[in-house]
Amino acid sequence: MSAVITTHGLTKTFRNQTAVDSLDLYVPQGVVYGFLGPNGSGKSTTMKMLLGLTRPTSGGITLFDRPLTPASRTDLLRSIGSMIEAPPGYGHLTGLENMRIVQHMLDLADTQIDHALATVRLTAHRDKLVRNYSLGMKQRLGVAMALAREPALLVLDEPTNGLDPAGIEEIRTLLVELASEGITVMVSSHLLDEIDRMADVLGILSGGKLIFQGTRGELFEHSTPDLIIETPDPGAALALGITATPVLEGLRLSGITKEQTAEVVRRLAVAGVPIHEVRRVRQSLEDVFMDLTGRGGLL
Amino acid sequence: MTRAVVLELRKMRRLRTGPIVVLLVLAVAALSSASQFSGGTRETFDDPTAAPWAALLLTYTMMAAMTSPLLTAVLASRQTDIEHAGAGWTLAATAGYTPGVLCRAKVVALSLVLLPAVALQSLLVIGAGTAAGIRVPLDPGPWIGYTTLLFLLDVAFLALHVWLAATVENQLVGVGIGMLGAFLAAFTLLLPSAVSRLIPWGYYAVIAHAAQDGDVVAYQSPSYAWIAGFLILVGAVYAFVTRRLDRIER
Numbered sequence: 168m169s170a171v172i173t174t175h176g177l178t179k180t181f182r183n184q185t186a187v188d189s190l191d192l193y194v195p196q197g198v199v200y201g202f203l204g205p206n207g208s209g210k211s212t213t214m215k216m217l218l219g220l221t222r223p224t225s226g227g228i229t230l231f232d233r234p235l236t237p238a239s240r241t242d243l244l245r246s247i248g249s250m251i252e253a254p255p256g257y258g259h260l261t262g263l264e265n266m267r268i269v270q271h272m273l274d275l276a277d278t279q280i281d282h283a284l285a286t287v288r289l290t291a292h293r294d295k296l297v298r299n300y301s302l303g304m305k306q307r308l309g310v311a312m313a314l315a316r317e318p319a320l321l322v323l324d325e326p327t328n329g330l331d332p333a334g335i336e337e338i339r340t341l342l343v344e345l346a347s348e349g350i351t352v353m354v355s356s357h358l359l360d361e362i363d364r365m366a367d368v369l370g371i372l373s374g375g376k377l378i379f380q381g382t383r384g385e386l387f388e389h390s391t392p393d394l395i396i397e398t399p400d401p402g403a404a405l406a407l408g409i410t411a412t413p414v415l416e417g418l419r420l421s422g423i424t425k426e427q428t429a430e431v432v433r434r435l436a437v438a439g440v441p442i443h444e445v446r447r448v449r450q451s452l453e454d455v456f457m458d459l460t461g462r463g464g465l466l
Numbered sequence: 467m468t469r470a471v472v473l474e475l476r477k478m479r480r481l482r483t484g485p486i487v488v489l490l491v492l493a494v495a496a497l498s499s500a501s502q503f504s505g506g507t508r509e510t511f512d513d514p515t516a517a518p519w520a521a522l523l524l525t526y527t528m529m530a531a532m533t534s535p536l537l538t539a540v541l542a543s544r545q546t547d548i549e550h551a552g553a554g555w556t557l558a559a560t561a562g563y564t565p566g567v568l569c570r571a572k573v574v575a576l577s578l579v580l581l582p583a584v585a586l587q588s589l590l591v592i593g594a595g596t597a598a599g600i601r602v603p604l605d606p607g608p609w610i611g612y613t614t615l616l617f618l619l620d621v622a623f624l625a626l627h628v629w630l631a632a633t634v635e636n637q638l639v640g641v642g643i644g645m646l647g648a649f650l651a652a653f654t655l656l657l658p659s660a661v662s663r664l665i666p667w668g669y670y671a672v673i674a675h676a677a678q679d680g681d682v683v684a685y686q687s688p689s690y691a692w693i694a695g696f697l698i699l700v701g702a703v704y705a706f707v708t709r710r711l712d713r714i715e716r
């Protein structure tokens with residue numbers, strides 16, 4: 168798979184604070200790339216650098232196999248649709264008039280505008296003033312503005328911000344659909360839950376550092392869920408010197424590998440401790456995420 | 467650049483820029499000509515030595531000085547604030563229009579609206595004078611000269627206020643400065659021009675083509691060199707600061 172975005176040691180320092188710290192991003196073509204991180208972790212700053220809106224302090228960016236420079240920027244941006252932080256839109260104009268502004272800026276065809284509005288299902292509301300739009304409609308207009316140029320890459324900063332579950336689901340479906348048409352989508356969020364079901368690849372940012380990059384499956388491999396050993400006699404197990412916390416069903420063991428599990432089970436069996444069940448705690452991606460970002464960004 | 471200017475004209479829709487300008491033009495023309503219909507003034511209408519046209523131009527200068535700084539501040543602020551409110555800076559930047567380009571285009575677009583308005587304003591004042599019955603022939607030179615310079619000065623202040631509105635997000639600041647400017651502009655009409663030249667808004671007095679000396683009102687030639695110098699300075703500073711705006715990261 169060829170990469171649409173790659174960065175090398177991408178860093179941004181504001182006065183005395185490093186907002187983005189030596190990122191090596193790799194966004195393959197045609198995927199939905201979920202860019203995750205808690206508030207203030209540097210997601211928006213990174214995306215602004217990818218769009219050439221903010222100059223990196225150090226490091227490099229390659230988009231579509233071309234280095235991003237002030238000279239190549241305008242040309243590269245033609246094939247990148249984006250929405251950073253607040254969705255754009257002039258409140259005193261209608262949705263359609265806003266789209267016409269984008270059309271005129273980029274010299275687009277009428278059909279491209281109509282298609283973008285239809286894609287986000289705003290056609291029926293296109294003659295309403297944007298100041299009277301609901302938050303969800305404003306977000307969708309922002310996405311339509313990003314889509315109008317028929318981009319090969321879509322960079323969306325928290326497009327689901329402030330949406331209700333139905334609105335989030337709608338955006339999710341839309342982005343997955345776009346990716347299936349071959350468009351690469353990079354979408355940020357501070358809520359894993361929102362991204363979980365649409366992202367093929369995840370990049371997790373914490374304190375400006377990329378602490379994980381890979382598929383959902385790879386993320387799970389990085390974490391070891393707790394082990395539950397159901398036994399009516401936890402006292403006997405603890406007497407064997409096994410480090411565990413007694414819980415309702417028996418014992419809970421943290422951070423032990425498959426090999427260690429086998430060893431513990433063997434010792435319990437040899438000692439004649441009754442074992443009713445041995446299982447891993449079902450862990451949501453959210454737990455993994457909290458685990459990663461909460462632990463100060465260490466893997 | 468042409469495209470950017472057309473974009474600004476498109477954004478102007480529903481900003482009520484047109485109605486605001488028309489309203490102010492009518493107000494200035496009406497206030498300038500109001501005294502023409504009073505008894506005392508009417509006696510001077512047949513008397514070339516009383517210079518009724520110069521007197522009218524002086525009243526007009528006063529009214530324009532009192533209103534233009536505020537008008538330019540309001541127009542510039544309305545046209546620029548929409549970019550803050552609608553995340554327009556970023557939208558434009560991702561389409562290749564930097565903030566500096568946007569600001570320059572805004573000044574051009576607003577000037578295009580102001581040009582016919584200022585011309586119409588002068589014509590209305592002249593029309594009112596004729597309607598009131600001024601019989602002395604009109605000397606067009608000072609009127610054309612004043613109207614041209616008034617327009618150019620308005621452009622300069624549009625530039626100042628667009629830059630201000632883009633840099634300071636709170637639009638009360640720009641409009642407040644415009645109000646202060648209106649006061650200064652009217653006040654400097656009473657000051658010697660050596661002082662007016664040192665105050666930016668004083669140039670609304672410096673461009674006066676008529677002056678009062680005791681009881682006598684007469685046409686006068688303003689100091690074109692100072693005015694040209696001021697306009698060139700504003701142009702150069704604007705070119706510089708809008709280029710700097712391009713490098714500001716939001």
Ligand SMILES: Nc1ncnc2c1ncn2[C@@H]1O[C@H](COP(=O)(O)OP(=O)(O)OP(=O)(O)O)[C@@H](O)[C@H]1O
Nearest residue numbers: 181186204205206207208209210211212213357716
């Ligand atoms: N222009 C700026 N000047 C100074 N510091 C900045 C600037 N922009 C961002 N920062 C700082 O950089 C850090 C990262 O900010 P950024 O907006 O990229 O975070 P984020 O991940 O997008 O957060 P959120 O989820 O809240 O949107 C923050 O600590 C922020 O204060």
Ligand SMILES: [Mg+2]
Nearest residue numbers: 210211252324
């Ligand atoms: Mg952000």
